[in-house]
Amino acid sequence: MAQYILRRLLIAIPSLLGISVILFTVLALAPGDPFEELATNPAIPPDVRAALRASLGIDDPVHIRYFRWLTAMLQGNWGFSFVSRVDVDQLILQRLPATLLVIGTSQILALAIALPVGVFAATRPYSVFDQVANTLAFIGFSLPTFFTGLLMILLFSVTLGWLPFVYRTDIDATGWRWWWEHLRQTIMPVLVLGLFQGASWTRFVRSAVLDVIRLDHVTTARSKGLPESRVTMRHVVRNALIPVVTLVALQMPAVFGGAIVTEQIFRIPGIGSLLISAILANDTPVIMAVTFVFACLVIFFNLLADVLYGWLDPRISYS
Amino acid sequence: MTPLLDIKGLKVHFQTDDGMVRAVDGVDIAINRGETVSIVGESGCGKTVTAMTVLKLIAMPPGRIVAGQVLFEGHDLVPLPAEDMRAIRSKQIAIVFQEPMTSLNPVYTVGEQIAETIRQHEGMSKRAAMTRAAEMLALVQIPNAHKRVSDYPHQFSGGMRQRVMIAMALSCNPKLLIADEPTTALDVTIQAQILELLNEMKQRLGMAVLLITHAMGVVAETAQRVIVMYAGKVVEEATVEALFATPRHPYTQGLIRSIPRIDLAATQHVRLEAIPGSVPSLLNPPVGCRFAARCRYVMPECRTAEPLLVEKAPGHKAACIL
Numbered sequence: 001m002a003q004y005i006l007r008r009l010l011i012a013i014p015s016l017l018g019i020s021v022i023l024f025t026v027l028a029l030a031p032g033d034p035f036e037e038l039a040t041n042p043a044i045p046p047d048v049r050a051a052l053r054a055s056l057g058i059d060d061p062v063h064i065r066y067f068r069w070l071t072a073m074l075q076g077n078w079g080f081s082f083v084s085r086v087d088v089d090q091l092i093l094q095r096l097p098a099t100l101l102v103i104g105t106s107q108i109l110a111l112a113i114a115l116p117v118g119v120f121a122a123t124r125p126y127s128v129f130d131q132v133a134n135t136l137a138f139i140g141f142s143l144p145t146f147f148t149g150l151l152m153i154l155l156f157s158v159t160l161g162w163l164p165f166v167y168r169t170d171i172d173a174t175g176w177r178w179w180w181e182h183l184r185q186t187i188m189p190v191l192v193l194g195l196f197q198g199a200s201w202t203r204f205v206r207s208a209v210l211d212v213i214r215l216d217h218v219t220t221a222r223s224k225g226l227p228e229s230r231v232t233m234r235h236v237v238r239n240a241l242i243p244v245v246t247l248v249a250l251q252m253p254a255v256f257g258g259a260i261v262t263e264q265i266f267r268i269p270g271i272g273s274l275l276i277s278a279i280l281a282n283d284t285p286v287i288m289a290v291t292f293v294f295a296c297l298v299i300f301f302n303l304l305a306d307v308l309y310g311w312l313d314p315r316i317s318y319s
Numbered sequence: 320m321t322p323l324l325d326i327k328g329l330k331v332h333f334q335t336d337d338g339m340v341r342a343v344d345g346v347d348i349a350i351n352r353g354e355t356v357s358i359v360g361e362s363g364c365g366k367t368v369t370a371m372t373v374l375k376l377i378a379m380p381p382g383r384i385v386a387g388q389v390l391f392e393g394h395d396l397v398p399l400p401a402e403d404m405r406a407i408r409s410k411q412i413a414i415v416f417q418e419p420m421t422s423l424n425p426v427y428t429v430g431e432q433i434a435e436t437i438r439q440h441e442g443m444s445k446r447a448a449m450t451r452a453a454e455m456l457a458l459v460q461i462p463n464a465h466k467r468v469s470d471y472p473h474q475f476s477g478g479m480r481q482r483v484m485i486a487m488a489l490s491c492n493p494k495l496l497i498a499d500e501p502t503t504a505l506d507v508t509i510q511a512q513i514l515e516l517l518n519e520m521k522q523r524l525g526m527a528v529l530l531i532t533h534a535m536g537v538v539a540e541t542a543q544r545v546i547v548m549y550a551g552k553v554v555e556e557a558t559v560e561a562l563f564a565t566p567r568h569p570y571t572q573g574l575i576r577s578i579p580r581i582d583l584a585a586t587q588h589v590r591l592e593a594i595p596g597s598v599p600s601l602l603n604p605p606v607g608c609r610f611a612a613r614c615r616y617v618m619p620e621c622r623t624a625e626p627l628l629v630e631k632a633p634g635h636k637a638a639c640i641l
Contacts, residue, residue, distance in 0.1 A: 239425070314471045
């Protein structure tokens with residue numbers, strides 16, 4: 001097992017290198033220049049501007065810039081943001097907690113909805129509960145988060161005035177009030193992300209359970225005289241979890257991607273909004289670092305999915 | 320003496336999109352303690368549905384027990400609530416299924432699965448149940464049982480898995496074992512071993528066996544009494560000796576004639592006989608005898624009145640006017 005993980009991690013190195021090459025090349029080919037703003041600023045003389053560009057090495061050929069970035073990265077130097085004038089790793093660490101809080105909570109909410117609803121619906125296929133759950137799930141995952149997000153802001157913030165529509169990290173309160181304010185501003189983004197994800201997972205859980213519930217070993221379990229609840233939990237849900245866990249782990253990187261949109265809508269100062277503002281400002285070091293973090297997440301969750309798969313299904317061995 | 324299991328006038332129907340399928344349409348079967356009774360018939364004759372109905376393992380809906388009684392030790396199982404039914408399953412009546420490759424749960428060890436049954440009915444500790452599970456595996460002659468108890472089903476061959484299923488079924492000392500085509504999915508050599516094992520287990524533990532099969536050879540080797548089913552009905556019932564010596568119903572005669580005989584095929588180039596035609600639809604069963612369309616002795620009255628199962632000789636019943 002440990003050997004398998006090590007092998008997978010070694011395989012991850014060339015893929016990460018490949019990803020970084022592509023990212024770097026695309027960014028180099030993209031129009032725009034981090035110094036655009038300075039170029040139009042008459043207060044900075046042209047020779048200062050040229051000296052600045054030379055010192056930062058912006059006009060060097062792409063491959064030289066890439067290797068410079070790579071060696072710095074390998075030494076743990078993530079670069080320096082052109083715009084915020086802060087180290088990139090610090091910038092990311094600053095933004096990460098908000099993202100993790102919102103995404104983490106919303107994924108827990110999604111699973112808390114999808115598992116019981118999906119299992120309950122599948123054990124009573126075509127019942128009223130199943131039909132209602134199916135319809136709601138269909139609606140839920142058909143509506144994009146940017147739409148439901150705006151709808152919620154319109155309803156709960158603008159019309160009713162119950163919840164704030166801008167997410168703040170600098171809440172000037174202490175104790176219970178701080179927690180309360182935090183909870184109020186987290187509700188909407190968590191609901192939007194969690195319900196969307198929960199809707200699609202509900203459908204997946206339902207079909208996974210339906211696939212198992214008709215298998216012969218479930219009849220065997222019933223013939224053993226086990227109570228129906230035990231048959232469902234131990235012989236249906238346990239087996240249906242294998243594809244569900246894999247899907248959830250594989251979808252995690254996509255969830256981070258989807259959170260970018262939600263973060264923009266609710267103005268959450270997370271890693272997604274950092275990426276968007278960096279792209280708009282041509283802040284290459286930040287874009288490189290954030291996209292690289294996303295790439296690492298994809299590889300990590302793929303590995304996690306494989307490991308979990310082997311843990312849940314004894315038929316798979318990694319030797 | 321009351322029989323151990325007494326099925327009386329059982330009718331099981333299934334609601335489908337095309338209409339009501341009368342899978343079992345008035346079946347009477349009695350099994351005494353320690354007896355081996357075999358139900359034979361071709362696919363779709365209702366033998367498996369009958370067996371599953373005894374343990375109420377058919378899906379309801381679409382299935383429905385329309386009429387009849389399933390008396391086990393004199394008590395009717397049909398109106399029994401689900402909870403009381405669970406106490407019967409495996410403890411009193413156990414079942415072995417046709418498909419050993421899919422009948423075990425792939426994510427638990429065979430020991431866990433056998434122990435689960437034992438713990439459900441005997442209230443043993445986890446460790447004691449696992450020890451008992453290993454003993455059961457040894458009883459069904461799985462080599463190295465105490466080690467293999469912690470193996471997963473995929474680490475066993477088809478024949479070994481069927482042994483595991485038999486060990487699981489016998490783990491709570493049931494009074495009746497239903498074996499639903501236990502050898503159909505296995506190689507011929509393994510089939511003989513499993514039948515031998517069933518015979519041996521029966522002699523050791525003394526339970527009654529209801530063996531469901533479509534192979535006449537299996538019937539001849541294991542059963543004492545045979546029930547022949549056709550299109551949801553019992554058409555003949557007799558001891559094994561009587562059935563093979565003097566089959567009364569034309570369908571039984573056809574079944575016996577269609578047993579391949581290697582001596583005749585090799586020396587006299589006799590072609591294997593088959594029963595012409597196919598099983599009638601159970602959506603709208605024909606009026607009169609259901610076998611009439613395929614019967615070589617068919618008479619006009621066969622198509623109007625349904626022949627009843629009557630005693631033609633002591634202990635030998637057949638549903639034919641001949």
